[in-house]
Structures are given as C-alpha cells and as structure tokens.
Amino acid sequence: MEEEKVYIRLKKKIAVASTQLIRLRDISYITGNISYLPQVENLKIYQITEEDKNVSIIDGFHLLKTLVHQYPFLTVELLGATQVIIEIKKNNKKANIFIILLVWLLLCIGSAMAIINFHYDVSMKEVHQGLYYLLTGEKIEKPLWIQIPYSIGLGLGMILFFNHIFKKRFNEEPSPLEVEMFNYQQDLDNYLIYHENSLNKQHDT
Incomplete structure (x- = not known):
C-alpha cells in the first residue's frame, strides 16, 4: 500500500481581512497523492481576532501539530519557509x-x-x-x-x-x-x- 503523503510549501507573507478564518490553502501550496487533498486544503488553521492587531505569525510547527491531530496517519513534509507572516488589513481612513x-x-x-x-x-x-x-x-x-x-x-x-x-x-x-x-x-x-x-x-x- 502506497504511503499517504502531502508536501506543503508555506507562503512567506499574505494579507487578510481583520476577521478572516485562515485555512491551509490560504497560507501554503499543497500537493500529494491522497484522494482527500481538497479536505486537507480546507483545514482550519487560525482565526484572526482583534488581539492580533496588524500582524500575526503562523509557525510551521503549529501547522504540523494541527495536521497531525486531524490526520494522524498522514505523512507531511514541510518545504521551504517555516513561518507565514499574516498582514491584517484594517479599515484604513482615506488619505488626507x-x-x-x-x-x-x-x-x-x-x-x-x-x-x-x-x-x-x-x-x-x-x-x-x-x-x-x-x-x-x-x-x-x-x-x-x-x-x-x-x-x-x-x-x-x-x-x-x-x-x-x-x-x-x-x-x-x-x-x-x-x-x-x-x-x-x-x-x-x-x-x-x-x-x-x-x-x-x-x-x-
């Protein structure tokens, strides 16, 4: 039986809305040999809150921890960067x-x-x-x-x-x-x- 495996390459930086729910597909590029890859891509990773202010960091270890908990028999390889910078867009005022x-x-x-x-x-x-x-x-x-x-x-x-x-x-x-x-x-x-x-x-x- 072929080993179920996914490869994940984190994006370096993304911009999101102030209350957006971060899913795996938002912060990474994903590929693998599993039939349920769309479910993995749709995995909930982090909910942006007001406490995050302007910037938040998602660490690769936190991501792996979430994946292992949700899919314990899935082999995950993390490639490239190990952190994602989340730039949170606020309701900016018009330029003076x-x-x-x-x-x-x-x-x-x-x-x-x-x-x-x-x-x-x-x-x-x-x-x-x-x-x-x-x-x-x-x-x-x-x-x-x-x-x-x-x-x-x-x-x-x-x-x-x-x-x-x-x-x-x-x-x-x-x-x-x-x-x-x-x-x-x-x-x-x-x-x-x-x-x-x-x-x-x-x-x-």
Whole structure:
C-alpha cells in the first residue's frame, strides 16, 4: 500500500481581512497523492481576532501539530519557509490630501536644497566657467550653453536612475530605491518572525 503523503510549501507573507478564518490553502501550496487533498486544503488553521492587531505569525510547527491531530496517519513534509507572516488589513481612513501635498512639498524642498548645497560645495559654477574657458578660450560669467544642458541632463539622469516617470517603468530592472525598500521589508519581516518566536519561547517557559 502506497504511503499517504502531502508536501506543503508555506507562503512567506499574505494579507487578510481583520476577521478572516485562515485555512491551509490560504497560507501554503499543497500537493500529494491522497484522494482527500481538497479536505486537507480546507483545514482550519487560525482565526484572526482583534488581539492580533496588524500582524500575526503562523509557525510551521503549529501547522504540523494541527495536521497531525486531524490526520494522524498522514505523512507531511514541510518545504521551504517555516513561518507565514499574516498582514491584517484594517479599515484604513482615506488619505488626507493636505498631508500628501505637505510631504510632497517638503521632499521637493529637501531634494532641491541637497542638490544646491552639493553644487556649492564642489564649486560647480567655477567648474563650468573653467570648462567654457578651456573650450573657447574666453572667460564668461554665465556659460549657459553648458549649464542648461547640464541641468536637463541632471533631471534625465535622476529619472533613468530611478527607472520611473510617474507610473511608467522603462525596463524590468528594479530601481535602487525599490531594492532598498525590498531589503528593508526583508529585515522587517525577519524581525517580526524573530520577535514572535521569542515571545513563544517566553510563553512556553
């Protein structure tokens, strides 16, 4: 008789409603050689409550414990990640247009100040004047035919660097900002998992 076996690969992160009942199919990918696989996929794992706040963690051990209790003769292999991060969606308020405009204005002013201070520190005006003198042999206060293309190129360079203009993407490569946001999210997820495991160990003791 062939051994009844299922393979489970947990999803790393999912988003659910504030009162959703979490089933096995919601948090994992499942396959196996059993005829009652849909029943296993529909197995109740966890009920989201108000106490969970914004984030909850489902550990692979808790999942295996539930499966063993429900299907004691079933062989289960857990592949990949051992925790699932549950992001709980709350009834968010609509964005305040005034706050958005204020943040946008502060970011624009801050970016402009950073660029201006950088150009002042490296004496960019004198550099342009010196470049103009090398090319033409004339000294001029405002070499506009160098400064204007430079300013346009500075803006285009920023657009190409971040690989976005509004919602349009130039290619499939992630921008440096997207990579940094991804790394930040990875660190945040790892912290949540570590913190949850630490709390579980304290409760167990």
